Amino acid sequence: MTLYDLANPTRFLKLVKVVLPWLIVATVAALAVGLYFAFFVAPEDYQQGQTVRIMFVHVPSAQLALMCYAMMALSSVGSLVWKHPLADVSAKAAAPLGAAFTFLALFSGAVWGKPMWGTFWVWDARLTSFLVLLIMYLGIIALWKAIEDPIKAAKVNAIITLVGVINVVIIKFSVEWWNTLHQPPSIIRSGGPAIHSSILIPLGLMALAFVLLFVTLHLMSMRNEIMRRRIRAMRMRAASAAPAASSSTITKAAPAGAR
Amino acid sequence: MDFSEFGRHAEYVVAAYAMAAVVIGALIIWVRTDKTRLEKELQALEASGIRRRSTRRAGPSVSQATSVPANKKNEK
Amino acid sequence: MSWMKSLFVREYQLANRVGGGALIGVLFFLAVVTIFPFGVGPDMILLSRIGAAILWIGALLATLLGLDRLFQADREDGSLELLVMSGRSLELVVLIKCAAHWAATGLPLVLATPVLSLFVGLDFQSIVLVTLTLLVGAPALTLVGAVGAGVTVSMRRGGVLLSILVIPLAVPILIFGVSAATAGAIDSNNFLVPFLFLCALTLFGLVVGPLAAAAALRVSGE
Amino acid sequence: MVVSGAMNQLKLVCQGVACDRGGRRVLNHVDLEVGSGEALIVQGPNGVGKSSLLRVIAGLVATAKGSITLEGGMAERSVAEQSHYFGHLDALKPLQTVLENLSFWRSFFEPADFGDGKVRESMSELEALDTLGIAHTASLPAGYLSAGQRRRLSVARLLVVPRPIWLLDEPTSALDKASEEVLLGLIADHIHAGGLVVAATHLPLNLPNTKFLNLSPVTTESEHMFAGDDLDDYFDEPEQDED
Numbered sequence: 044m045t046l047y048d049l050a051n052p053t054r055f056l057k058l059v060k061v062v063l064p065w066l067i068v069a070t071v072a073a074l075a076v077g078l079y080f081a082f083f084v085a086p087e088d089y090q091q092g093q094t095v096r097i098m099f100v101h102v103p104s105a106q107l108a109l110m111c112y113a114m115m116a117l118s119s120v121g122s123l124v125w126k127h128p129l130a131d132v133s134a135k136a137a138a139p140l141g142a143a144f145t146f147l148a149l150f151s152g153a154v155w156g157k158p159m160w161g162t163f164w165v166w167d168a169r170l171t172s173f174l175v176l177l178i179m180y181l182g183i184i185a186l187w188k189a190i191e192d193p194i195k196a197a198k199v200n201a202i203i204t205l206v207g208v209i210n211v212v213i214i215k216f217s218v219e220w221w222n223t224l225h226q227p228p229s230i231i232r233s234g235g236p237a238i239h240s241s242i243l244i245p246l247g248l249m250a251l252a253f254v255l256l257f258v259t260l261h262l263m264s265m266r267n268e269i270m271r272r273r274i275r276a277m278r279m280r281a282a283s284a285a286p287a288a289s290s291s292t293i294t295k296a297a298p299a300g301a302r
Numbered sequence: 303m304d305f306s307e308f309g310r311h312a313e314y315v316v317a318a319y320a321m322a323a324v325v326i327g328a329l330i331i332w333v334r335t336d337k338t339r340l341e342k343e344l345q346a347l348e349a350s351g352i353r354r355r356s357t358r359r360a361g362p363s364v365s366q367a368t369s370v371p372a373n374k375k376n377e378k
Numbered sequence: 379m380s381w382m383k384s385l386f387v388r389e390y391q392l393a394n395r396v397g398g399g400a401l402i403g404v405l406f407f408l409a410v411v412t413i414f415p416f417g418v419g420p421d422m423i424l425l426s427r428i429g430a431a432i433l434w435i436g437a438l439l440a441t442l443l444g445l446d447r448l449f450q451a452d453r454e455d456g457s458l459e460l461l462v463m464s465g466r467s468l469e470l471v472v473l474i475k476c477a478a479h480w481a482a483t484g485l486p487l488v489l490a491t492p493v494l495s496l497f498v499g500l501d502f503q504s505i506v507l508v509t510l511t512l513l514v515g516a517p518a519l520t521l522v523g524a525v526g527a528g529v530t531v532s533m534r535r536g537g538v539l540l541s542i543l544v545i546p547l548a549v550p551i552l553i554f555g556v557s558a559a560t561a562g563a564i565d566s567n568n569f570l571v572p573f574l575f576l577c578a579l580t581l582f583g584l585v586v587g588p589l590a591a592a593a594a595l596r597v598s599g600e
Numbered sequence: 601m602v603v604s605g606a607m608n609q610l611k612l613v614c615q616g617v618a619c620d621r622g623g624r625r626v627l628n629h630v631d632l633e634v635g636s637g638e639a640l641i642v643q644g645p646n647g648v649g650k651s652s653l654l655r656v657i658a659g660l661v662a663t664a665k666g667s668i669t670l671e672g673g674m675a676e677r678s679v680a681e682q683s684h685y686f687g688h689l690d691a692l693k694p695l696q697t698v699l700e701n702l703s704f705w706r707s708f709f710e711p712a713d714f715g716d717g718k719v720r721e722s723m724s725e726l727e728a729l730d731t732l733g734i735a736h737t738a739s740l741p742a743g744y745l746s747a748g749q750r751r752r753l754s755v756a757r758l759l760v761v762p763r764p765i766w767l768l769d770e771p772t773s774a775l776d777k778a779s780e781e782v783l784l785g786l787i788a789d790h791i792h793a794g795g796l797v798v799a800a801t802h803l804p805l806n807l808p809n810t811k812f813l814n815l816s817p818v819t820t821e822s823e824h825m826f827a828g829d830d831l832d833d834y835f836d837e838p839e840q841d842e843d
Contacts, residue, residue: 456689
């Protein structure tokens with residue numbers, strides 16, 4: 044089952060139909076176990092108290108936001124270079140999910156920082172780069188909506204996503220540099236307080252649960268996108284089918300014009 | 303571990319998980335409603351008789367262009 | 379070689395002619411800079427602290443404003459098709475168009491900067507630094523904006539979407555530009571670091587801009 | 601400016617050309633051949649893909665399948681670089697004068713030879729404007745010209761840079777009788793000089809030694825639209841539960 048075999052949408056849909064139930068079960072199970080560990084097993088942090096539990100939402104969604112953008116970049120290469128047909132579909136299906144998880148990462152980050160800084164929003168290096176990432180996601184979604192023809196929209200989005208990928212790295216660096224210029228390094232370093240194994244396990248479980256959730260939602264959203272394209276194609280055929288029928292009567296009179 | 307000794311910042315933890323639930327819930331609902339709406343539309347289109355290509359698979363695609371030899375009088 | 383010169387001359391002439399976009403960029407820059415004190419208040423000490431940022435943000439918006447017509451005018455009158463099919467390297471054509479756009483709108487912004495920095499109470503050294511950083515940084519804005527212009531060329535109201543797509547790409551340019559302009563005031567060694575990053579971003583834009591914009595134009599040509 | 605030189609054999613060949621636009625298959629299995637000194641008139645109902653065929657040859661639209669080659673042409677240059685595309689839009693800048701417009705295109709486009717290895721000496725701007733009878737407007741901004749004059753100025757672009765293939769999309773549309781005569785005369789000259797012409801039109805064009813190509817609407821779906829070439833139909837449910 045090479046990647047190209049997956050190119051056939053019908054085979055892809057069959058695969059999705061088989062895999063999806065298992066994925067849903069796995070996601071629910073992982074979430075349940077993760078939440079249990081997050082709330083009942085992980086110890087209270089001596090310094091931050093209960094708020095450290097927010098990390099189990101913040102860190103997985105932040106990782107997912109970046110992973111989703113990387114996946115979109117890969118799909119962009121797939122659609123531009125290998126012209127893999129489902130790459131466009133996967134890139135378009137992933138954009139809203141990426142935006143949602145970036146927003147979740149931003150919100151949980153702000154809420155996590157509130158007890159420490161006293162305000163919801165702080166121009167902390169990581170939060171700022173996620174804010175810029177969110178603007179990029181929303182720009183890409185707007186670009187998808189702005190172009191009607193799916194083939195052209197896919198190529199144009201692939202270009203912007205690839206240019207964006209280089210920029211995410213530069214932004215991360217420049218924001219961190221800019222941040223140290225204006226402010227002492229904030230408490231939430233990416234590692235946070237030294238990761239103690241009792242926190243690591245719930246974190247890993249929640250991260251796994253979030254990834255499974257993402258894959259499930261992404262497959263379902265790709266299925267929707269394939270259906271959307273089918274509808275568009277059938278509507279176009281309905282439009283082009285009508286005159287053809289009538290014009291065939293006209294050409295009957297003409298000698299040549301074999302169909 | 304019950305909720306009473308959740309400490310002074312309980313509302314923030316609750317807020318974060320609540321928002322997570324809201325966002326994930328919204329995504330799930332969005333995907334499901336999209337699916338049903340699209341399926342209904344697909345059914346409607348198929349019901350309206352737009353035959354799909356494979357049911358009337360034509361022979362090898364007929365050459366679309368027929369050249370008429372040079373200097374023929376240009377009759378339409 | 380002469381085709382490049384004739385393309386540059388044509389683009390530059392068109393931008394400077396009555397209908398062109400050259401002057402409007404500078405006027406918009408003036409309008410943006412003068413509006414800040416009405417909001418922030420006439421307190422010169424405060425204004426001078428954020429003066430470099432006001433000028434940079436004004437220049438950024440003025441550049442983006444002029445960019446959506448970079449390719450759209452050619453597309454509407456049909457010459458974009460001829461440029462694409464002419465066999466000349468489209469990346470070079472895009473680079474020359476960006477150079478002409480920068481010369482017509484970017485350069486006047488840089489020339490207007492010393493005058494406008496008086497409004498925000500910058501001292502002499504800051505004026506020199508802001509002008510220098512804009513001189514080096516503005517091309518990067520044009521080149522990155524060209525990618526947005528190429529992507530939105532086939533849309534009617536592409537200008538707004540262009541800004542949304544390009545502003546995140548321009549964040550690093552703004553960060554290093556402003557920090558180079560303000561860092562210089564304290565001591566020279568932390569001027570050089572951001573300034574060199576700014577130059578690096580411009581060179582980077584020189585490569586990525588034309589490549590991505592040309593690819594986008596080819597796609598929208600179909 | 602008729603060059604009498606030996607009629608060397610250039611041949612534009614399209615084999616099995618197919619192309620998609622806007623997600624629809626507009627051209628499928630088009631084969632055609634045009635030799636030096638010949639004109640091909642592409643006819644067919646509207647929307648059947650006449651202008652798409654010209655745009656594919658001009659390299660503005662990528663081909664989904666098939667190949668387009670110019671036998672005897674300059675090997676290192678693509679077909680597009682050896683052809684002129686004359687579409688509905690005039691590609692003129694109203695702010696620039698007529699002369700500036702024309703001299704820009706003259707220096708921008710690279711001339712190509714007619715298969716005999718040597719590039720023909722290109723006509724000067726004023727000479728071209730004179731042939732088209734709009735020499736008096738040379739210093740006026742193009743915006744001041746009438747539609748017919750603008751069309752003639754657009755034709756001048758084809759004269760100032762000699763290239764063998766002329767791709768004309770509805771050349772005589774929006775032209776008054778006089779301009780039409782001038783244009784047909786110039787096209788005839790181009791053919792006699794050993795050039796090739798592919799014109800898409802539904803109005804009759806009387807040109808020397810013309811061939812006709814009737815395009816009929818495409819029936820096959822575009823497999824390319826969503827998938828690689830060897831894919832079965834994108835719209836189908838799996839085969840077994842076929843109704």
